[in-house]
Amino acid sequence: LDVDILDYIFQILRPARGLRSLSSTCRGLRTLSMPVLFKSCVVDVSRPITISHFLPSSLWPFVSSLHIVDKCSDIRAMRFQDDLHYTVDPLMCGVLDGAFLKDALREMPRLRSVHVGFIWREDHGLGWSVIDAILSVSQIREFTIRSYLFCPREAPARRVVPLNPSAHLTTFNYARYASRSQLHADVQRAALGVVIGSLRSSLEHLRLPSDLSPISTFRSLSWTRLRELRLDGTYPSNIDAPLLDIISGMPRLRSLALLFALPRDMEKRPLWPPRCTLHFPFPELEELVVSYPDPEDYLYSHLPPSLRRLSFRCCPHHCLHVWEPACCMRWHSPILPASDLLRILSSIKAPVLQHLQLEYVADHADAALLGSIAASFPRLSSLEIHRFRQVDNSNVSIVRTSCPQ
Structure with missing residues (x-):
């Protein structure tokens, strides 16, 4: 069988969880199946992210979709006033390192989609260094943020954006549960305005929390490529x-x-x-x-x-x-x-x-x-x-x- 036929078989087997067994039969099939087997990867992060607490570097060339799930013990610090382990600011995430992510993601040539988030309804913020690191990776086309507060401490200055002239992000999704506290809503709204305003020439799909949507940015700019808008x-x-x-x-x-x-x-x-x-x-x-x-x-x-x-x-x-x-x-x-x-x-x-x-x-x-x-x-x-x-x-x-x- 030629490579195209094998790749088609791999694509069929992957959702049925049969590809892992097939890839274990011989070295040749293992090598050919790697781009399909590790096309989508999930990384649970419970401590500061480093090379030893991340996806093995041997898999980086095959990853197309990367899901980073924040499970650090500081997520509930704002609500329960718990002792902090990985940050000095209870509002900000301390386990995601922007510098490390920028270097690691650039070594993933197939990478097209990055998702970062956590599953609880907590006030836990994602800092600008992490967002900057992900948005500046030129091969990424889709970026999804779930549950985090968006740069709640300080909005980036407009002069630091666009982040990478070669970046062509087409999909930006930011989904968050409606918060009772609306912590630093003005700062988050300003940060979102700077980011999506800089991406307007390439964006085709956009989802934002309606109460944090940068209305002034929508009104003042032209969105010539946008095909889908969701505000919730x-x-x-x-x-x-x-x-x-x-x-x-x-x-x-x-x-x-x-x-x-x-x-x-x-x-x-x-x-x-x-x-x-x-x-x-x-x-x-x-x-x-x-x-x-x-x-x-x-x-x-x-x-x-x-x-x-x-x-x-x-x-x-x-x-x-x-x-x-x-x-x-x-x-x-x-x-x-x-x-x-x-x-x-x-x-x-x-x-x-x-x-x-x-x-x-x-x-x-x-x-x-x-x-x-x-x-x-x-x-x-x-x-x-x-x-x-x-x-x-x-x-x-x-x-x-x-x-x-």
Whole structure:
């Protein structure tokens, strides 16, 4: 068998956990299978990272995706005031060394994706030296940060970015649980603004916590390559204009997800308010996800015919407010009744829509809503409905709806 056929076999065996056994049969197969066997590696870091507490250097030439999981004992120091072991600052991670990572990652020629994070909901910060080290590696295309605070002590100066003129990062994901404390939110927001602003010429996919999103950076710059934008978390409170206008400098956007949880003292806001003069800025949009849509929002009557996936949902899902209210005490869930959702769907012209997700409370318009779905979206192939009874727990009839032939 030639090398291409063997590589295809290796790719099939790897998800089924059969490649490890095959690679142990002889030296030749072991050598050929190394790039597939060690394509994705996970490194658990519980003490300061060094050459002896990291991935063996013999594997570096084969790694394409690297996941670094922070398991140091100082993660919970901010909450429990524990003794510190690897840092003098309880807010900052002390086990990840930027200088070591910069040297190590540059010795991984196949490396395309780096993920760093931890699994607890704690206030634990990632310093600029680590972020700088990863972003400056020219072969990386995707960088994901999970759970960390983003440079909470000091934002990098704009003069130190761009970090590496040869770097061409296309995907930047920063996902974090909504924090009660909002520690150093202004510093984190400024740091994010510096970083993503420097990457705007190459970024195609961007995910950020909505409450830390650098709104001024979105508004002032052009994002000519961006295809996907996801903002999730608390509704951003630092905006003084319609959100659709703020992110209008993204003409090639194809996927937009705005998943905002609403604090109890905040009401939902239209993305395109009535009587506001705007132009729909995303002519190539194919996917739209919006939490708590407003029936007065002008956005929905201006969606392009290219739309293929549409989701109107609660954030978090309304079932959590019903079944586990203690977990959602900070938020409220103004879930739409069927009649309001019917108004929105009736204004949408999406002839090629293939997937639709809805979350609503049934009322007198329930049957009309379900009937309109079949009539308005003839190309629909996937439908997901989260349908709730009214608070009085009244019975809701199930209707039979047939799609037109």
